[in-house]
Amino acid sequence: MKRFLTVLVLIAVAASTLPAAAAPQMVLRLGETHVADYPTTRGDMEFSRLVEERTGGRIRIEVYHSKQLGEEKAVIEQVQFGAIDFTRVSISPLAAFAPAFDALQMPYLYRDEEHMWKVLNGPIGEEFLNSLEPANFVGLCWYDSGARNFYNSRREIKSVADLKGLKIRVQESKLMMGLVSALGAVPTPMPFGEVYSALQTGVIDGAENNWPSYFSTSHYEVAKYFTLDGHTRVPEILIASKMTMDKLSKEDQDIIRQAAKDSMPYQIKLWKEYEKVSEEKVTAAGSIITHLSPEAVSAFQKAMEPLYSELKPELQEVVKKIREVQ
Numbered sequence: 001m002k003r004f005l006t007v008l009v010l011i012a013v014a015a016s017t018l019p020a021a022a023a024p025q026m027v028l029r030l031g032e033t034h035v036a037d038y039p040t041t042r043g044d045m046e047f048s049r050l051v052e053e054r055t056g057g058r059i060r061i062e063v064y065h066s067k068q069l070g071e072e073k074a075v076i077e078q079v080q081f082g083a084i085d086f087t088r089v090s091i092s093p094l095a096a097f098a099p100a101f102d103a104l105q106m107p108y109l110y111r112d113e114e115h116m117w118k119v120l121n122g123p124i125g126e127e128f129l130n131s132l133e134p135a136n137f138v139g140l141c142w143y144d145s146g147a148r149n150f151y152n153s154r155r156e157i158k159s160v161a162d163l164k165g166l167k168i169r170v171q172e173s174k175l176m177m178g179l180v181s182a183l184g185a186v187p188t189p190m191p192f193g194e195v196y197s198a199l200q201t202g203v204i205d206g207a208e209n210n211w212p213s214y215f216s217t218s219h220y221e222v223a224k225y226f227t228l229d230g231h232t233r234v235p236e237i238l239i240a241s242k243m244t245m246d247k248l249s250k251e252d253q254d255i256i257r258q259a260a261k262d263s264m265p266y267q268i269k270l271w272k273e274y275e276k277v278s279e280e281k282v283t284a285a286g287s288i289i290t291h292l293s294p295e296a297v298s299a300f301q302k303a304m305e306p307l308y309s310e311l312k313p314e315l316q317e318v319v320k321k322i323r324e325v326q
């Protein structure tokens, strides 16, 4: 018994001299609209893991997925005021806070995916990330979001004419409202989380998004006509609150910036896999997938042309530069 007690005392003494498991000195919050296994959420988690690892556990970033911190627009506002530290959002709602971002999400702007990545990973993309500071954000990196397409519960869309009069939900974005109006449909801005029930109850006829969002939200259950028109490529962006970043040392700011960039390949790889899975799942569930003829695609492009002439001259310049990227 005596020996047993001695051993216990020795263990207790040893434990008290061991460094305690490093408690984080700073816990920061990241808001994400998507569910836990969605590629953007997993990208956020990779970013968080890298920051924790590279700061030796001093900085922990907790990822609040599935809108736990609110819908996209409200979260962006809170990041602006420093109440939330980070968020990953689509650049569509962000453009309400930084209007130049519309130039990056114009319809049929990029020749293809490769063109988009050349732009985002080159000087134009870097300039956009840096341009957010006056709005009190720090742009960290881009994530993949594929191309957006129309879907609805009423009928197959094979031409622009088929969209006429349909009530289509859009993100809270002026550009997206204009885009849907240009096609003769009726735009209805609405938070992402309300779309399923609005489709189900017939408040709206359709919406538009990429394969993964169409699948993960179960919108395919209530809107089975999906047309591959690919009207926009709208990059996702990871942003920080400038107020949060200003509180950190230069070294920690650099760690955060680099960790975000280093999480990109992981997110992009998961995106590609999830796009395929989503397409398979919705097709198996009975969605009707419509491929457009080249003539129909040209007609979509033509109908949206006025959006370009309505852009402010300085944004038209940016569009020109984007198109010149080879």
Ligand code: GTR
Pocket: 033, 040, 072, 088, 089, 090, 092, 145, 171, 191, 192, 208, 209, 210, 213, 236
């Ligand atoms: C998704 C995007 C979300 C959100 C959503 C929407 O593609 O990843 O951040 O913007 O679209 O349509 O509201």
